[in-house]
Every structure is written in C-alpha cells, then in structure tokens.
Amino acid sequence: MTTADRREQERSRRKQEILQAARAVFAEHGFGRATVDAVAQRAEVGKGTIYLYFENKEAILAELTLQALADLTGQLQAASDGCSVLHPDRRLRALADAYLAFSQKAPDYYRLLNAYNHGGFQQGISADMREQIVRESNRTLDLVTQAITDGIALGLFAPGDPRQLAGVLWAGLNGALALVSHPIRRTLVATDEPGLYHATLEVCLRGLGKGQA
Amino acid sequence: MTTADRREQERSRRKQEILQAARAVFAEHGFGRATVDAVAQRAEVGKGTIYLYFENKEAILAELTLQALADLTGQLQAASDGCSVLHPDRRLRALADAYLAFSQKAPDYYRLLNAYNHGGFQQGISADMREQIVRESNRTLDLVTQAITDGIALGLFAPGDPRQLAGVLWAGLNGALALVSHPIRRTLVATDEPGLYHATLEVCLRGLGKGQA
Amino acid sequence: MTTADRREQERSRRKQEILQAARAVFAEHGFGRATVDAVAQRAEVGKGTIYLYFENKEAILAELTLQALADLTGQLQAASDGCSVLHPDRRLRALADAYLAFSQKAPDYYRLLNAYNHGGFQQGISADMREQIVRESNRTLDLVTQAITDGIALGLFAPGDPRQLAGVLWAGLNGALALVSHPIRRTLVATDEPGLYHATLEVCLRGLGKGQA
Amino acid sequence: MTTADRREQERSRRKQEILQAARAVFAEHGFGRATVDAVAQRAEVGKGTIYLYFENKEAILAELTLQALADLTGQLQAASDGCSVLHPDRRLRALADAYLAFSQKAPDYYRLLNAYNHGGFQQGISADMREQIVRESNRTLDLVTQAITDGIALGLFAPGDPRQLAGVLWAGLNGALALVSHPIRRTLVATDEPGLYHATLEVCLRGLGKGQA
C-alpha cells in the first residue's frame, strides 16, 4: 500500500507545517490572542483545513506542547548521556544547562509549555493527549530523578526520596526561569538571566549534598 | 465634613465590593475568560457602575493584585516579626510557612498574582499602578533578603549576594507552589502539596548554610 | 416679590452658564459625540442640574440654536440699519458681509445652526421651541426680503417674488459657506474662503439686477 | 478560470447587496443612528459577514458615497452630452435639472452625500478611498466648469474664473436643495421644492450672463 503510505506521509507533513506555523503565531501573540486565521495564513493553508487536522485551537496547543516536551527531553537526554555515570552532580549541571539553553534557544517552545500549564484546558483537549503530555513530562523528570538516585547511591547526596528531590531541583530551576523571564520581575532580583539560574542550581546542589550537619 | 466623609467611605466600600466580586470571578474563570458582566452581576451592581470605579477590566486586576500583595506582605511581615533576629533560619522558615499558608488560605489571591505576572499587561494599567505593584513586590523580597543578610552576618549562611540568594529561595518556593498547584502536574512528583514545598525549603536552607565544603 | 425676582435671575444666569459650556463642548466635539458629562464639567455644575434646566440633550441644542439665531439676526439687523434705505444693493452686501463675519467670528454658533438643521430632531425638542426657531429663522430672512422688496420698488431689481428671491440669495450664500467650510471640499473650488462667498454674492446680485434682457 | 470568476462575481454581488441594504438603513435612520446590526438584518446576512466585505461601518459609508457620486456624475454626464456645445446656458440648465432629478429620484443617495460631507470622517476611511471620493467630486464640478468655460469663450457669459463660477452655481443649487430638503425649513421660503431651485438657477444664470452693467 504505497499509496496509503504516501497519503499518510503527506498528511503528516501537512500537520507539521500547521504546527510550525502555530508555533510562530502563538509565540508572537500569545495563545489567547492568536487567531486561527493567522495560523492558517502563516501555514498557507485554508482555515478549514486546520480543522481537518485538529479538533480545536486548543488541540493545536496540546500537540505543540507535546512536541516541545519531546524536544526538551531530547536535549536533556543528550546532555545526560554525555556525562559519566560516576558524576551525578556534573550530570545535574549538564541537565540544568541544557534546560537553560532550551529556554533560550527555543523561547517559543518554552513559552508554550508555560501557556499550556497555566491555561485552564480541560474541555478542549482529549484525555489521551493530556495523558501523553503527562507521560512526556515524566520523562523529563525521570532524567533528573535518575541522576539523583545515582548520587545518593554513590554517597554524594544525602539520602532522601529521589523523585521528590528531583521535583525540588526542577521547581527551583523553573522558578528561577519564571522570575527572570519578565523584564519587570527581573529587576526584583537585580541579576542577569543566567545569574539567578545558576545561583539557584548551586544552592540546590549544595542542599542536596552530603552536608556535615 | 461628615457628609464628605460618609461619601468617601461609601465609595470605598463599593469599590471593595466590586473588587471582592472580581476576585471571586477572576479566580473561578481566570482573568482572560472572566467577563465584566459576570463581575457586575456578582457584585450586584450595574455594568456601568464598574466603570465608575475602574478605568478598565485590567485596572481591576491591577488593584486586586496590589491588594493581594499587600495582604501577602502583611502576612510575611507578621511572620518575620514573630521571630527572633538571632535565628535567621527560623525566620526564613516562618516566612516560607506564611507564604504557603497564604497560597492555601487565599488561593484566589495567589492565582491572581500569577495571572498578573503572566498576562502581557502594559497598555491598560497606569504607570503609577505598575510602579506600586513593583514596589510592593520588592517589599516581599526585602523581608527575605533581610533574613539572609542577617544569617550571613551571623555566620550561619555562607557569604554571598543576599538579594540574589533571596531570589533563589523565592524562586524555589514559587516553583514548588507552581508545580503542585495543578492537580495534573502534582502527580509528577507524587507528593502532597506541603511535601514538595517543605522539601524545597529545606534543600535551599541547607544550600544556603555554611557547609563543611 | 424681590425674592422671586432674584430667584428668577439666578435661574436664568445658571441656565446661561450651562448654555455657554454646551456651546463650547458641542463646538469642540460635535453635538453627536459631545457628552452631557462634559457639559456639566465645563459648566462646573452637577450632571443632574442640567436636567433641571433642560429636558434633553437635544433641548440644549435647540436653545443654543435659538441663541445663535438671535445673535445672527442682531448682527444682520445692525448691518441693515447701518445702510441707507435708498441703496438696497448695498444693504444686501452689508447683510452678506455680516453673515460671513458671523460665520467667522462665531464659528461655533455657525456650526451649531448646521448641526440643528441636519440632525433629525423631532422627538426631543418641544413643538414650542421648534416654532420659536422657525420664527427666528424667519426674521433673518425677513431682513433680506425687505431689502429685495425695496430694491424692486426702486426699480433696481427685476420684478419677482421678494421672499423667493431672498431664499435664492440666502441659499447661495449658505451653499458657498458650506462648500468652503470643509478643507477637503474647499480644494474642489480652489479658492480661499471669502473668494467663493463674494463671488456668489456678486453673481446673485447681478442676477437680481435689472438686466437689459 | 471560470471558478475564480464566479467567486469574484458572487463576492461582488454580495457586496452590492450589503451596500444596498446599508443605503436603505442609513437613509432611514441617518448614518450615526444606524446600526451595523440593522444593515446585516436588512441584507439578510450575518453580522460578521459585513466585516468580511468592509473594514468599518464608515467604510460602508465611503463606498456608498463613491457609488452615489458615480451615479450622480453619470446622470450629469448624460445630461451634458445631450446638449449642443453651442448653448452652454442650456447645458447648465440640463445639468441643474439632472441634479434636481437625482436628489428627487435617489434621495437616499443625496442624503448620503450630505452625511459624508458633514460627518468628521478621517480615521475610519482609507486615504485611498478619500482620494477617490475627492476625485469623483471633482468630475462633477468639471462638467459645470466646462460649460461655463464654453459660455465665456462664446461670449455668452461675462469673463471670469470658470472654476470659481462653477463653484458659485453649484453652491447656489446645493444651498437651494438644502433649504427645501427639510419640511420645516421649506416653510421659510414659502415655495414648493422646484420653485426655489429653479429660481436660484435662473438668478445665477442671469448673474453669469453678459449683462449691460
């Protein structure tokens, strides 16, 4: 069934075009203010076509979120793989650096993840899609968790629930990014962007470490 | 001028009623999806009345944000005041506890602060109001900064830029709250709400501490 | 009843203040876009007070129109009185000059007259007021009619219905003013303001005159 | 490209339907008081559809004005073409008659032209459209100017600036129409509609003529 395959490929390609157009439009105006019209125009596609590929405007956001997460986990995975299993602290630094790099090199994806997390989307997004997103989010945290687990096993970090500690580190980094992402809020801490981020990372790493106390 | 006083009081009371109605409506539907109509209905007030007290829909959000911040700083101040100046670590714990309590006892205010921080509000809100909000936000961070400054002075914390370290701690706590504030995201870390929050607090405190390293 | 008199005087003065405020506000924004609020503010009077003196927003316009007409007829009367009864043509020129001067020195009144004439006001204005305005308008035209009657009687003008001929002259002058009153329309005739006006006047006067034909 | 042609035709037809509906609605209530809703209802079209064809409510007025002007110039052109070039006075009478006929047979178009001329429309109407309207207005006056130029050349009219004299005639006719267009103002001159109009025409023609004076 080469014909069916072609069809499928074509369909997939079209979907990707729409997604990339949406990515740009959502980034420019924000999801709320972005219009389906603008997405269609940017994708050089009829407006109706969009609804052949997506249930909803929100469904586009969901799929894009999934894509952003996949991109992010890919980067994190690569960063993690590049580190010796013997130095979990270095691995965590590499992961954090990769996250920062992601937020800077793909700020639209980063904003998208925030948009998805903060909008109250329950009706427009299929349960299946939501589940996939949660699963993919988990993969992100798994990498951090693994490094911490290793660190504890190696006696580098104080004992504790690795999953929770991964959450702590990730929460810290996310909070740092959020704090400096807005020019006005950035003035609150009077630091440049990577400054607060790395400071947060170091504080957390020290906090994880095997202190004498 | 009892008459003028009365008038002023009445006006202030009405404004508060509208603000409280808006607080509820914004919390329920989110600022973006909330309608001025709904606020008016909830406040049992004509729609036009709203515009006697506020320039804009966004102006309501701004004033509410300011109120939320004032409430928060009040709680934090009280918590801070209740602690001996000799134990900055306890003071930070008290501050963090007060922040958690705030997010739990006034979740609508908490959501409001997030809404203000994430929406792109520049046009609808007066410069004066924006400035007040920044100033009040600063007061929040000042309390944390002070405790850290004291801790460093007392030799309890490692030397460093107190303002930045305050940002680190606050970013961590905010990140933790954000992570667990959404039921779906909470499953990621498989912890109950205060669990991650306190874990974050402890990690940060250890990280701030004068480690043996 | 000195008290009643005082009351009456006071009332009249207040009414005038409101009218003058309205005159300014209507001139600035146009009747349609002017708000009662703005009139009240300018008159330094409570908004409700306006409705103690006027039925309607439109009633203000009507009264103002009447005042404008009274002013105009006053000017025209004076111009007419200043001319010898033996030279009706000079009298018409004087009347026309006075009208042009009026439109230039009291452009707000002039605009007001146009606004009244073009808006479709039937409901908001009392029959009595409408009648008074018609009567006052008639007085304007009477002065022109009289001059033309005299001119015909003196054999300076060709015989004809003086009332109709007065209408002709007045229509011409009004049309000229209307044509040049708007900067864009003025470009159509490529003339400065008084140019077209005086040309119209002269053409009409020649047309009225006892030609050889 | 029959499909594209059909589309274009259909689009054009729809636009015309909306324009004609607007023409009726604007004529009935006046532009200011007319609502887009009413236009949509009359055109038997969804309200949103209107905005597929027009930027603005004002854009509808502009296009309608252009149409009215085109109609008018068409009538005037035809009247002008039907007259010998040797009798400019007859040509002017024919032009004036055609104008009167236009104002009577298409009173809504006539009112529209007045509405456009008196409203303060600068923001809502594109510069291009404004220019077109000015150009079309010029064509109207050009016909009159031509006749007067011819008349002067033939020695039938006294020498003078033809453009200005055209403005004089047109101002007179417009003024006459304005004066009698409103039932109340008509009583001022105690004439039937065509009476004042023709009287104005004759006075102006005599005024243009080569009098002995």
Place this chain on the structure above:
DNA sequence: CATGAATGAGCATTCATTCAT
C-alpha cells in the same frame, strides 16, 4: 434646589467553528 452615583440598553467589532462546493 443641587448633586453625582447608579443604571442598563446599546454598539462596533472579533473570532472559533461549520459546511457547501
């Protein structure tokens, strides 16, 4: 008399979604 707070009908405009072709 004077006030100005309150009202709510009214309006232009937007935009996600549908459906005939």
Place this chain on the structure above:
DNA sequence: TATGAATGAATGCTCATTCAT
C-alpha cells in the same frame, strides 16, 4: 481532501437619563 465564505454569540465599554439624599 481542501477551501474560505458565512455565522452569531460574546465582549468591553459608553452615555443619556433617573433618583435618593
């Protein structure tokens, strides 16, 4: 399958008018 014309509910905001004090 692709299109884009059509829709109409929804929204923030205005303003003439009323009325309790």
